[in-house]
Amino acid sequence: PTQIPYVAMPPPAKPAKPCPVGRVEQGVPAAVSAASAPAAGASAAPATLRRVLLRIWQSQSVANATELAELRKALLNLQRSGEMLDGALLGMAAAQCARLGDGKALTLICGFAASRLELCGSRAVVEMAQAALHLDCAEPSFLRALMAFLGSGCSGCTNSRDLAAASKVLLHSLREGPQLCLDHEGALRGLAEAAQPFFAVDVAVNVATSGLLRDAVEFIHAAVHVAGSPDVSLNGPEIQTVEEAFSSVLRFIRRHLHLASARDSAMVAGSVAQLWQVMPQLREDVLWPCLEDVAQGARFKSEDFNCQDMAAVAQAFAKLERPNEVYATVLDRCFCMPRAADRDLCYLLWAAATVPRWADSPFVGRAVLELTKRDAAQMASKDLTQLLQSLGKLLRLPGQAPARVAALRWQLQVLFLEGVRRSQSFGTKDLACLERAREALEQDEAPVAGYGGSPCLGPPPGIDGREEASCHDSPGSHSHGECHSHGHDGHSHGHDGHSHGHSHEHSHSTCTAVISHGDAHGHQTKCEGEGTFESSTSPKEAPSCENETCCPYIRAGPEMRLNAHCSFAGHCVRMKNTFIHIPCSSFSDSESDG
DSSP: OOOOOOOOOOOOOOOOOOOOOTOOTTTSOOOTTTTTSOOOGGHHHHHHHHHHHHHHHHOOOOOHHHHHHHHHHHHHHHHHHHTEEEEEEEEHHHHHHHHHHHHHHHHHHHHHHHGGGGGHHHHHHHHHHHHHHHHHOOOOHHHHHHHHHHHTTTOOOSSHHHHHHEEEEEEEEHHOOGOOOOOHHHHHHHHHHHHHHHOOHHHTTTOOOHHHHHHHHHHHHHHHHHTTTTOOOOOOOHHHHHHHHHHHHHHHHHHHTTOOOHHHHHHHHHHHHHHHOOOOGGIIIIIHHHHHHHHHHHHTGGGOOHHHHHHHHHHHHHHHHHOOOOHHHHHHHOOOOGGHHHHHHHHHHHHHHHSSTOOHHHHHHHHHHHTSOOGGGSOHHHHHHHHHHHHHHHHOOOSOOOHHHHHHHHHHHHHHHHHTGGGGOOHHHHHHHHHHHHHHHHHOOSSSSSTTTTTTTSSOTTTTOOOOOOOOOOTTTTSSOEEEEEEOOEEEEEEETTEEEOSOOEEOOOOOOOEEEETOOOOEEESSSSSSEOOOOOOOGGGGOSSSTTTTTTTTTTSSSEEETOOOOOEEEETTTEEEEEEEETOOOOOEEE
């Protein structure tokens, strides 16, 4: 038999590794001319640069002039030699520069990597971009290269964490540099194409984890805000690609929403509210079912939701202007008013004023009651104007209980007076909110049956139909029905014609507020405790004149002025045909008029 000669088989080909950073051109032949050969000593460039980058990564201080010169020289030598360097070192060094605030070294690193981002890897590019945007040292050339990198689908992105971070980098670059004319539309399309394989429902059904869900939530949250930016204009194919990606990601989130935390649920609700206006074609099939699932998740995991998360979800329903009885019940039972910040109460009351049938929910009365316990002077101006707008809109809604209307009008008056005091520092929008609040008060000047007008200094009993508002507050809270005063003999305070002396004793007083309207008769309403609510609608009891010397205007406003001819022991403010009596905070039985 003929012997078959043995032929050695070639070894199996190894998978191609990503080209290192230092390689500028692909496919350069091994034999090069002497003119293009690297200079003597250039072969040590990768080792030198690696040593410099590791020193930056381990450093605890900003690089000095000598270290910056060494870094610049090492980068130039590597660029000329075309030797190999791991791109992860650039990302690690950039992240450390961001922690130390070293913008000069970071600028050198990003400038070197701008022409070779596709060789660095998605993780290193994201770390460099985050650091450059954080320190505000991203050069236009680097940002343009970043948009091209994102538009290519992150050039082999291998995990969802990098994809979510790249989406946030795109949003950050849009907010920082809209004047640079960057291709954000192409970058968003590339990210949308790269996201579909990661968040496909059929592929990830058996491997979904809370971390993967968090990546999907962060990706959709940033990408939706990019798509909804007025500086981004998508064409037809880009809209179709982005729409398919968003639909796929939201379906993935709905399927695994049971793994979401309260923060994730709030971010999903915000993304749905933002996308509601951007892509109306997804409303009925994708967006509204997703928001309903968020409401159900809040119902079953209400103990995990804090006030901020609940207020954010309520704000999403307000933007959609669609009611959801499940989430209204969650707010009634689980929203803790004393722990809520002023901004959370703003969102909650605005949702109550905007979403149909939410204005009659018990949480509205509890929110207004909580506002009575807070000092309007300590609120931020933005929160103050938002509350004015919300309460004014609630006051205009028909069919509310008289007690609710009285409480709303009282709180609106308190906030309106504080807004007038700050009016000189308000912008155009804030002044418009103040004017709308004044119009709401003028439209509701008729006395409320049983109260003779809006009470001042405390809500009337039965503010939400179930609760009784006592003038004595719980320990540690701000009391509105009881006044305490401490002072020293001989020390006096003047209040627009009124001065009071204080003694050492601790005394209690009765709080009285008078509001005058029209020609009706005044009367008093007594609630539990020592507080007394008095309303007087006879203008004869609080006459005023047109002399600006004794009855000056407040903040030069044409609608409000002090009334110095009233016998009330406090401040009398006239607002058109309405007289508001405000007692002095230090008034007590032991005080003597000075």
